[in-house]
Amino acid sequence: MTTSDRAALIRLDGVSRRFRRGAETVVAVADVTFELAPGELTVVSGPSGSGKTTLLNLLLGWEQPDDGVRTTSVPTDRWTGLAVVPQQLGLIDHCTVGENVRLPGRANELVLDPAEVMDRLGIGHLAERFPQETSLGEQQRTAVARAIVTRPRVLVVDEPTSHQDERNTERIVELLVEVARSGSAVVAATHDERVTTIADRRFEMRDGHLTPPNA
Ligand code: ADP
Ligand code: MG
DSSP states (O other): OOHHHHHOSEEEEEEEEEEEETTEEEEEEEEEEEEEOTTOEEEEEOOTTSSHHHHHHHHHTSSOOSEEEEEEOSOTTSTTTEEEEOTTOOOOTTSOHHHHHHGGGGTSOOSSOHHHHHHHTTOGGGTTSOGGGSOHHHHHHHHHHHHHTTOOSEEEEESTTTTOOHHHHHHHHHHHHHHHHTTOEEEEEOOOHHHHTTOSEEEEEETTEEEOTTO
């Protein structure tokens, strides 16, 4: 057993995922072997439709592989184990921004102070509003805050800066780095250069195939 085998929190081994569209079969993820280790910030970039979200869904266990095996050593049903910022954000509409951020605290211990995290993401003043009463960028930062307050063992973020300006991208990036430095495994799908530059490891997704850049 290698060091990385021992350390892996989630591992995909030869994993593929196919979708049928009429007569056509799309191979969204093709024979990918990939693992997430504690303290590492991993970025997966690649064009739209290349399979990034499907790869994250396989890591999350939201989708099952058609081939290959996923193994995990974290409790993936708890926000302390596995937290996510989905591409569609997944905020609860009838809960306020503040309630959404504190939501993981219902069943888990919160490690970070929700008010402080919201302030650092520039949404502290919106705590009493409902998500629909805020901008898409603010909703995205709410989803980021919710995912990091438990300081999860694994943090999965899908295009976390897609609705952000420079200042707010910096705020998000800074927190992602802090979470990784505190020991979490962080994986981000993005084509935002401002995010790829902070990666400890960078991969490129092309038509479902995962390669290190320049490989
Ligand atoms: P990315 O996140 O890089 O934009 P996705 O993982 O969302 O890429 O999609 C990869 C490919 O798989 C695309 O061709 C997409 O249309 C297809 N795909 C993703 N989800 C489904 C689905 N549920 N049904 C059919 N095709 C899908
Ligand atoms: Mg996507």
